[in-house]
Amino acid sequence: MHAYQGIAFRTAYLVTGNAADAEEAAADGFVKAFYALSRFRSAEPLRPWLLRIVANEARNRRRSAGRRAQLALRAAAHEPSGGAAPSPEAELLSGEQRSKLLDAVNRLEENHRLVIACRFFLELGEEETAQVLGWRRGTVKSRLSRALDRLRADLGEANA
Amino acid sequence: MPELERHLTALGATIAYPPTPDLVAKVRPRFAEREAPARSHRRPLALALAVLVLALAVAFAVPPARTALLRFFHIRGATVERVEVLPAAEPQTARDLGRLLGRASAERRVGFRLVLPHGGHPDRVYVLEGAAATIPLRWHGKELLLSEFRNDNALLLKKLVPDQTYVEPLQVGLGSGLWIQGGRHVLIWLDRTGRFREKPARVSGNILLWTHDALTLRLQGKLSKREALSIAKELR
Numbered sequence: 001m002h003a004y005q006g007i008a009f010r011t012a013y014l015v016t017g018n019a020a021d022a023e024e025a026a027a028d029g030f031v032k033a034f035y036a037l038s039r040f041r042s043a044e045p046l047r048p049w050l051l052r053i054v055a056n057e058a059r060n061r062r063r064s065a066g067r068r069a070q071l072a073l074r075a076a077a078h079e080p081s082g083g084a085a086p087s088p089e090a091e092l093l094s095g096e097q098r099s100k101l102l103d104a105v106n107r108l109e110e111n112h113r114l115v116i117a118c119r120f121f122l123e124l125g126e127e128e129t130a131q132v133l134g135w136r137r138g139t140v141k142s143r144l145s146r147a148l149d150r151l152r153a154d155l156g157e158a159n160a
Numbered sequence: 161m162p163e164l165e166r167h168l169t170a171l172g173a174t175i176a177y178p179p180t181p182d183l184v185a186k187v188r189p190r191f192a193e194r195e196a197p198a199r200s201h202r203r204p205l206a207l208a209l210a211v212l213v214l215a216l217a218v219a220f221a222v223p224p225a226r227t228a229l230l231r232f233f234h235i236r237g238a239t240v241e242r243v244e245v246l247p248a249a250e251p252q253t254a255r256d257l258g259r260l261l262g263r264a265s266a267e268r269r270v271g272f273r274l275v276l277p278h279g280g281h282p283d284r285v286y287v288l289e290g291a292a293a294t295i296p297l298r299w300h301g302k303e304l305l306l307s308e309f310r311n312d313n314a315l316l317l318k319k320l321v322p323d324q325t326y327v328e329p330l331q332v333g334l335g336s337g338l339w340i341q342g343g344r345h346v347l348i349w350l351d352r353t354g355r356f357r358e359k360p361a362r363v364s365g366n367i368l369l370w371t372h373d374a375l376t377l378r379l380q381g382k383l384s385k386r387e388a389l390s391i392a393k394e395l396r
Binding site: 022116 | 168178180181183
C-alpha cells in the first residue's frame with residue numbers, strides 16, 4: 001500500500017483538483033480495492049486496477065460536490081524542493097510558457113484533460129491509461145489526439 | 161516526441177502536487193471498524209492493516225504457489241514478495257541469464273548503454289530476451305552479477321523470498337531501492353505484455369535492487385549492504 005499511495009493520491013488529485021477530496025478518494029479507493037480483491041485477476045498488473053478504483057472514487061466525489069471539473073493545477077513557482085536540480089525536461093519550458101500551457105490544459109473539457117493528465121503528468125502508458133479511465137484503448141488514442149489538437153489550436157490562438 | 165508532447169511532459173515534472181498524505185494511517189481505523197463491528201472496538205488496528213497488506217500481496221501471487229503471502233515490496237520494475245513456502249525452482253545457472261554476447265552486441269540488443277563501475281570493460285554480457293543484460297563482475301575477489309533492464313518497457317522482475325530473509329527499502333542515489341539479505345530466493349523474469357516469462361530460478365546471496373534513471377539494476381553476490389551501496393555509487 002505504501003508503494004501505491006503516492007501515485008493513487010496524485011491520480012485522485014488530477015481528477016478532483018483539490019487535496020482534501022483527493023485524500024478522501026484515494027483512501028476510499030484503497031478500502032474498496034481491498035474488499036474487491038476477490039474480483040481481481042492475479043495475472044493482471046495490480047496498479048492500473050487499483051488506480052481505476054481510485055479514479056472512479058475521485059470522479060464520484062467531484063460530481064457529488066457539484067463542481068465543474070477543474071484541475072486547478074499550479075506549476076511549481078520554484079524549483080523542486082530539497083534543492084534538487086530541475087530535470088532536463090523541466091528546463092525545456094520557461095515559467096511563462098509553463099503557465100500558458102497549464103492554463104490551456106485547464107481550459108480543456110474533462111475527458112481531454114484527464115487523458116492529458118494520465119499520459120503526460122502521471123506518465124501512464126496507453127494501455128494503463130485505458131484501464132485507469134475505464135475507456136477502450138482506441139478511445140484513449142482518439143481523445144488524446146483531439147486533446148492535443150485543441151491545445152495546439154488554443155496555444156496558436158493565444159500566440160496570435 | 162513532437163514539441164507539444166515534450167512540453168507537456170516537462171509541465172508534468174513541475175506540477176506542484178500537495179504532499180501525499182499518510183493513507184495507511186487514514187484507512188487503518190476503517191478496517192478496524194469494518195473487520196469487527198460487533199466486537200471490541202479496541203481490536204488491534206495493526207491486525208487490520210496486516211490483513212490489507214496480505215490481501216494486496218495475494219494479487220501478485222503466482223497461481224501455482226498458493227501459499228500464504230505475508231508481504232510485498234515494490235520499486236519501479238521489480239516486486240518482492242514474502243511467502244511462507246518457496247515455489248519449486250531449480251538453482252540458477254548461466255543458461256537462466258540468457259545468451260552470451262560481447263558488450264557492444266549486448267547494448268544493441270537491449271537498446272541502452274550499460275551502466276558499469278568506473279573503468280569497467282566487460283568482455284561478456286548475458287542478454288535475456290533482448291530485455292535484460294547481466295554482467296559478471298569481480299570486486300575485491302568476489303564474484304558478482306549485475307543485471308540491468310529498462311523499467312519502462314513493462315518488464316517486471318518478480319522475486320519471492322521466504323520469511324527468514326530480511327528486506328529493507330532504502331534510497332540509492334536518487335532512486336528507490338531494496339536490500340535483500342539472507343536465505344534463498346526464487347527469481348522470475350517476466351514481461352507484462354506476455355512476450356516471455358522465464359521459469360523460476362532459485363538464487364542465494366544478498367541482493368541490492370534499485371532504480372537508476374530509466375533502468376532497474378540488480379546486484380547479486382556475497383556482499384554486505386555497505387559494500388553493495390558502495391558499488392552502486394560507483395556505477396556510471
